[in-house]
Amino acid sequence: MLNMQVMVVSFGSVEGAQLWLEQTGCTFEMMLDSQRKVYRSFGLGSSFSKVLKFGCLMQLSEFSAADRDFPDFPHRLLEDIYQLGGDFLLDETGKVLLSHPSKNPLDRPSLKDVLQAAEDNTSSYEDKNEQKP
Template sequence: MVVSFGSVEGAQLWLEQTGCTFEMLLDSQKKVYLSFGLGSSFSKVLKFSCLMQLSEFSAADRDFPDFPHRLLEDIFQLGGDFLLDETGKVLLSHPSKNPLDRPSLKDVLKAKTDLLLSCQCCDLK
């Protein structure tokens, strides 16, 4: 599931432009963000190394979602990646240090494997 704090119009546009097929939850009060310890940071979002990497993506002709300025809300809000089991237990917690910070595929797969190994039933395998 993808969690966003923006408007319905912005969420629909993002889903269309990225081709994301996950369900989306709109969290306009940012309660989910706060419960996972995710804050806003001017300095982390506009960190020079992060801006350089984004400029390299642009130079490599990598597409990013194109949003009208009227739909941009808190551009300094940091995100994260979390994997929860069916009971809500957090198996992987990766609050982003900057907009480009994501967990490695190895870490995500390890958390999923640990879940499957601890599961007593075969439904999740």
């Protein structure tokens, strides 16, 4: 059985983070990284061209056409709209098991890939413990 904890990392203000959590209904724990140390340690940055890439804008427009709601942020709380995120899976020691820096705001690894990386780590952990006397 896999034992995992999901955490959202944001670089914004406390007020913006709370508003985002409320509007998205996200129940995961959130850490604020106002200095973006975590972002930099994972090699993440900002990109005007990747965020505003035509294909990404088309996909977002399809969401709008399907009447999907997006978080409604006051302009004063918008910080770096070009910041690219990512998805990372770490074990309890901090070893990176999966690294997926996003190529655009909609780029995410599949759930299958995340679970496979976790499962691979669980298997190697169990193998190491079975070898110990």
